[in-house]
Amino acid sequence: MKEIFEIRWHGRGGQGAKTAALLFGDAALSTGKYIQAFPEYGPERMGAPVQSFDRMSDKPITIHCGITNPDIVIVLDSTLMKTIDVTDGLPDDGYLLINTHKSPAEIRKEFNIKGKKIATCDAYKISEETIGKRIPNTPMLGALIKVTSILDFNQMLKDTEEKLKKKFLGRPEIVKGNLESIKKAYEEVKQE
Amino acid sequence: MEKMIVAKTGNEAMAEAMRQINPDVVAAYPITPATEVVQIFSSFVADGRVDTEFVPAESEHSALSACVGAAAAGGRVMTSTASQGLALMHEVLFIAAGLRLPIVICEVNRSLSGPINIHCDHSDTMASRDSGWIQIYSEDSQEAYDNTIQAMKIAEKVFLPAIVSVDAFIISHSMERLEILPDEEVQAFIGEHRKPYDLLDVDNPITLGGLDLQDYFFEHKRQEIEAMKEAKAAVIEVGKEFGEKFGTSYGFFEEYRMEDADLAIIALGSTAGTTKVVVNALREKGMKVGLFKIRVFRPLASEEIKKSLEHMKAIAILDRADGMSSFGGPVFHEIRSCLYESEKRPIVTNYIYGLGGRDIFPEEIESVYKDLEKVAEKGEVKNLINYLGVRE
The missing domain is CATH 3.40.50.920 (Rossmann fold)
Structure with a gap:
């Protein structure tokens, strides 16, 4: 792993791209890492394209500019790929993780992507089955860890549980559903 | 001493420091990107986690005016703002400093209109630099937290108000690793509230804000300048003590x-x-x-x-x-x-x-x-x- 691991999340306003970045940052912190998690702030509208970011390192992070060359790009809504080049700045050995029912090979062909390591995960289906809503952000956390192995999966699960318990006080079914979705995505993510 | 390691944004870090300082009065008006500081602190008030009298004002001018009144009455007082908010406070900044009231503002550095913009630059605090307030700039969330605690102590040592600032969004909304001190350690560090005077002390009545014309205004301003010189020693003293107690020393x-x-x-x-x-x-x-x-x-x-x-x-x-x-x-x-x-x-x-x-x-x-x-x-x-x- 290089000194600072960087993630860029693409989503639509309301999909939880910011929450996913914060959840990942918090989970990474609990394993003893130094982290930064921040959204890109602009005019925020439901459904508009949004981005958020994570940095993770074993050493203190002092850099405070935007992330232009991430190690992994995570796309929460694949329809974004029709209008935005989500691979912008992603190096050839970088990961591209997409929420879609399609296979990595289909995505590669459809968008004519050269290089990169593509992984796909049907986070809409998983979240509908486990949470009962189309919320792709938490399942994609599971897929992210499976693809990159950058965090200990069980540790991340434990921390996310604690975090969600605080956020959804008195609604254990939501916490349970979210954790299920992470586990399911971890198992079901497809890689080339 | 057990420090707590958490993930917090710059705004959350400053709100947390404010909670631990537990001021007598916070009068505030929320503004992007400092809204969270006020919002989080108001939830501390609602949840009974602080003893603070919270005054939701109708503008920043009123917010800082209420702070001036509360500090003059002998209270430990804080607020938070950014950009246009600090600009609207501008008139009252000089009054707070001139009355030698140790108020602390947790400020988020945002550009001034126009054209309108909500993002970071230092034009707001730089436009206030000659107002008689101590100014402390923070590199990250940790410094925002550490600086807020130190600012309260420095301000009360020399009876001058202080602004602690962080960069808009880059720090205010970026979640980072933060080490938080135990509540009682923060309280012990800032110590008993030191006030320049007490309007409510009826046995020793004083006049505040009186007309101060050619024969004494200059002397009062000269004293204020002298206090800013003394603040140099206070910054060093407090920064050193912070290091001895908590591990990270600070200077100019x-x-x-x-x-x-x-x-x-x-x-x-x-x-x-x-x-x-x-x-x-x-x-x-x-x-x-x-x-x-x-x-x-x-x-x-x-x-x-x-x-x-x-x-x-x-x-x-x-x-x-x-x-x-x-x-x-x-x-x-x-x-x-x-x-x-x-x-x-x-x-x-x-x-x-x-x-x-x-x-x-x-x-x-x-x-x-x-x-x-x-x-x-x-x-x-x-x-x-x-x-x-x-x-x-």
Whole structure:
């Protein structure tokens, strides 16, 4: 792993791209890492394209500019790929993780992507089955860890549980559903 | 001592410090990007986690006016604002300082309109720099937290108000690793509330805000200036004590790899952190470069700045605000002026950057060091005032 691991999340306003970045940052912190998690702030509208970011390192992070060359790009809504080049700045050995029912090979062909390591995960289906809503952000956390192995999966699960318990006080079914979705995505993510 | 390690944004870090300080009164009016500080603190009030009287005001002018009243009545008082909010407080800033009220503002550095913009630059606090407030700039969430706690103590030592600021969004909304001190340690550190006077002390009645004309106004202002001089000792004393108790010492500035440096960049706030990365990379290539990060801009430690910088070959000052004088930014003017007294008088250039939140990347900072290298070699400056990262 290089000194600072960087993630860029693409989503639509309301999909939880910011929450996913914060959840990942918090989970990474609990394993003893130094982290930064921040959204890109602009005019925020439901459904508009949004981005958020994570940095993770074993050493203190002092850099405070935007992330232009991430190690992994995570796309929460694949329809974004029709209008935005989500691979912008992603190096050839970088990961591209997409929420879609399609296979990595289909995505590669459809968008004519050269290089990169593509992984796909049907986070809409998983979240509908486990949470009962189309919320792709938490399942994609599971897929992210499976693809990159950058965090200990069980540790991340434990921390996310604690975090969600605080956020959804008195609604254990939501916490349970979210954790299920992470586990399911971890198992079901497809890689080339 | 058990420090708690958490992930918090700059705003959350400042709100947490405010909770631990547990002021008597917070009067505030929320504004982007400092809204969260007020919002989080108001939830502490609602949940009974602080003893604070919370005054939701109808404007920032009223908010700071209420703070002045509360502090004059003997209370420990804090508030939070940004940009236009600080601008609307402007009139009252001078009153708070002139009445010698140790109020602390947790400020988020955001550009001033117009055109309207919500992102980071330092034009708001720089426009307030001559108001008699102590000014402390923070590089990250941890410093925002540590500085807020220290500011309360420094302010009450010299009876001057203090502003602690962080960069809008870059720090205010970025979640980072933060070490939080135990509540009782923070309380012990700031100590008993020291107040300059007490309007509610009916046995010793005083007049405040009276008309002060030609025969005494100047003497009162002279005393205020003297208090700002005393604040220098207080900054050092409190920063040292903070280090002895909690492990990280603070001073007027941070000298990063400056020991044998020939070329230096001077920066405030989050850009200092990005500059450190560049310094490390250029040091690997053998360049003798360093960073001089200004933490306390008011009081200005002119003697110390001169001593630390006079042996440099060339210095570039990064200003995230322009003075609109056509002759560069405020930090440039003041630091260059400090060096005028030196016989060695190094070359000092200015780079205006990052207005309205324009991001600054390591490559741009590296280009400034490369410029400095050329300037030092030739001994002459082609462009004294430069604009970094703007379309021209």
